[in-house]
Amino acid sequence: MTEEDGGMMIVKVVVDGIKAKFLNKKKASNGDLEVSFEKQGFCLSACIEHGKSDVRKWELQIKRLPSPIDQNKSTWEVRKDLVVLSLHKVDDISWAPMLRRGLEQADSSDEED
Numbered sequence: 001m002t003e004e005d006g007g008m009m010i011v012k013v014v015v016d017g018i019k020a021k022f023l024n025k026k027k028a029s030n031g032d033l034e035v036s037f038e039k040q041g042f043c044l045s046a047c048i049e050h051g052k053s054d055v056r057k058w059e060l061q062i063k064r065l066p067s068p069i070d071q072n073k074s075t076w077e078v079r080k081d082l083v084v085l086s087l088h089k090v091d092d093i094s095w096a097p098m099l100r101r102g103l104e105q106a107d108s109s110d111e112e113d
Contacts, residue, residue, distance in 0.1 A: 001095070001099065003094060003095060003096060006092075007088060007089040007090075007091070007092040008086055008087065008088050008089065009069075009086075009087040009089065009095060010084065010085070010086055010087075011084070011085040011087060012082050012083075012084050012085075013044060013060060013082065013083045013084075013085065014081060014082060015046050015048065015058055015081065015082065015083050016048075016056070016081055017030065017048050017049075017050050017056070017081065018030070018031065018033070018046060018048050018078055018080075018081060018082070018083065019078070019080060020077075020078035020079060020080070021078070025077045025078050025079075026076060026077065026078065027078065028046065028048065028078055030048055030049045030050075031046060031047045031048035031049050031055070032046065032047045033045075033046045033078065033083065034046075035076045035083070035085070037069060037071040037074045037087075038071065039068050039069070039071065040064055040065050040067070040068050040069065041061070041062045041063050041064055041065055042061075042062050042065075042069075042074075042085065042087070043059070043060070043061040043062075044058075044059065044060045044061075044076075044083060044085070045057075045058065045059040045060075046058045046059075046083070060105070061105060062103050062105055063105065064103070065087070065095075065103065066095040066098035066099060067089060067090065067091050067093060067095065067098075068089070068090040068091070069087045069088055069089055069090060070088040070089070070090055073088035074086060074087050074088050
């Protein structure tokens with residue numbers, strides 16, 4: 001995570017093998033990508049093709065960010081082997097002190113709320 005001026009956090013998530021679609025950086029050219037933003041978290045899931053018979057599923061769910069984000073202003077972009085999330089914070093406060101312990105992620109045993 002990188003904190004930037006203007007109340008924004010940049011999160012770079014490594015998704016091995018993902019490639020951006022030409023002229024549409026919100027889609028993968030070699031699979032499916034879904035990103036959803038919540039008031040204080042996000043979910044990213046991908047099914048990426050690494051060949052005809054090799055499809056890899058990937059998911060990251062952050063349940064609780066240090067403070068709320070603006071779901072409508074937050075965006076994502078696909079790059080080679082990366083999904084870059086731009087999280088727009090509601091409050092212009094630094095997350096650095098709160099990130100020292102990491103982020104709360106959903107584990108595979110968590111049920112949907």
